[in-house]
Amino acid sequence: MFYPKTPFLVNPLLEADILKVNSAALAPLLEWLCLTPKVTTYRVNTLRCSVDDFRKKLEEKLAIRYGVKSPRIYCLPNLPEMLCIDPLDSQLTKAVADSELKEVVVDTNCGAALLRGAHIYAPGVLAMESNTEREELVNVYADLDGKCKRGTVKRYESPNKVFLGTGKVLMQRYQLFNNAEKPASGVAVEMQSNVSGVPTLGDLSSEDGLLQNLPSIVCVRVLDPQPGERILDMCAAPGNKTSHIAELMGDRGSVVALDNSASRVRSMLPKLGHYKSITAHVFNSTEAVAADAPSAPVGEFTGPPFPCESFDRILLDAPCSGLGNRPQLSCSIKQVKVLSSYPHIQRRLFEQAVQLVRPGGILVYSTCTVTEDECECLVAWALRKFVELRLTDATPRWGGPGLPLPGFEACKSRLLQRFGPSGANADTVGFFIAKFQKI
Numbered sequence: 001m002f003y004p005k006t007p008f009l010v011n012p013l014l015e016a017d018i019l020k021v022n023s024a025a026l027a028p029l030l031e032w033l034c035l036t037p038k039v040t041t042y043r044v045n046t047l048r049c050s051v052d053d054f055r056k057k058l059e060e061k062l063a064i065r066y067g068v069k070s071p072r073i074y075c076l077p078n079l080p081e082m083l084c085i086d087p088l089d090s091q092l093t094k095a096v097a098d099s100e101l102k103e104v105v106v107d108t109n110c111g112a113a114l115l116r117g118a119h120i121y122a123p124g125v126l127a128m129e130s131n132t133e134r135e136e137l138v139n140v141y142a143d144l145d146g147k148c149k150r151g152t153v154k155r156y157e158s159p160n161k162v163f164l165g166t167g168k169v170l171m172q173r174y175q176l177f178n179n180a181e182k183p184a185s186g187v188a189v190e191m192q193s194n195v196s197g198v199p200t201l202g203d204l205s206s207e208d209g210l211l212q213n214l215p216s217i218v219c220v221r222v223l224d225p226q227p228g229e230r231i232l233d234m235c236a237a238p239g240n241k242t243s244h245i246a247e248l249m250g251d252r253g254s255v256v257a258l259d260n261s262a263s264r265v266r267s268m269l270p271k272l273g274h275y276k277s278i279t280a281h282v283f284n285s286t287e288a289v290a291a292d293a294p295s296a297p298v299g300e301f302t303g304p305p306f307p308c309e310s311f312d313r314i315l316l317d318a319p320c321s322g323l324g325n326r327p328q329l330s331c332s333i334k335q336v337k338v339l340s341s342y343p344h345i346q347r348r349l350f351e352q353a354v355q356l357v358r359p360g361g362i363l364v365y366s367t368c369t370v371t372e373d374e375c376e377c378l379v380a381w382a383l384r385k386f387v388e389l390r391l392t393d394a395t396p397r398w399g400g401p402g403l404p405l406p407g408f409e410a411c412k413s414r415l416l417q418r419f420g421p422s423g424a425n426a427d428t429v430g431f432f433i434a435k436f437q438k439i
């Protein structure tokens, strides 16, 4: 199939800012970002459900869809709460469009999700040909240029339109486009097959298990939360790592989840309400330190801001450029100044985290991106600025080492985890993890 060779077809100037030092590694990185990870991964909520029981539920869904051709489900060592689903046999993937079918065009975000096995939700649909009926099979394309207008009725012609798979229509044009005041929601097209070979099961997340990428699961394992501890998740929404933290603690202790987006906190509350250890607050974490408060109280917390040294462990899963979210069919960031704004907020959050962690405590910094500035350079800055921080080994190790930087010893790069195109676990999203101890 045709895949773009860079997510920056529309905004090529940004490419120079991704790897300023390791520029020789840029071309393979960009190509890798455009490709789809083939393995689907779930994290089981082991407080509610055994991994075996969740595996059986997944197997049943796969059997209904693919019968004897169902792909394998398996576990990984050191990550017992995780289940992986292999891609389909290549005979079940459909690489070319059927010229008899009408077509639907989706935006690149929706296109990326469906290559990873999702169905098409109404807001992602840009074009549907007139007279397309419910239950009709259609070819699905992504519009890489971003030029297809929402509501387009004719066949959309563009050299940068890529075929993604075949789906069954569940919503017609009038349901999708006729009500400007109340945009349509729900599944508009149920995918039958896609060109990536990832099973088209949609998102089977429930309270028992969550669709989650390998590095996000590894990240909380690196934090290594223990029962009874006080943990701060500084940028928590949608709460996927927060719930994992509580699960690894056996829901014993205190997990404080902060996020400055009220709507994102509102939507994670029902999910996090099942854990008695978690409290969530809408709060700007760049102001999370109550500088003149007495040291951390022994009993229960009140809300933020918190006295210095309040927490045993802190996760700073920072807001970032998000370039690691594969496949990147077309990067949504259009300006260099937007890309270069992230290290600033990351440093401000980091400064708060260093004050809030207790001596001997652990701080994990992570991003779902691949730029040097937001990953290795941030770590080098932190070690220069905070002499009380020691970089420690980010284990369990599933990603590769960090990229080399001038003046940053190779032995330190090896303590980091970067998920990128090289290494044994390249079939996942781009991600970065650094672990510090306050001494």
Ligand SMILES: C[S@@+](CC[C@H](N)C(=O)[O-])C[C@H]1O[C@@H](n2cnc3c(N)ncnc32)[C@H](O)[C@@H]1O
Pocket: 216, 234, 235, 236, 237, 238, 239, 240, 241, 242, 258, 259, 260, 261, 264, 283, 284, 285, 286, 317, 318, 319, 320, 368
């Ligand atoms: C990468 S996402 C976090 C994902 C989350 N940790 C998870 O795994 O489900 C970054 C989050 O940071 C939040 N954020 C951005 N600036 C913030 C700030 N100043 N204070 C708190 N949260 C912030 C965003 O709203 C966003 O939800």
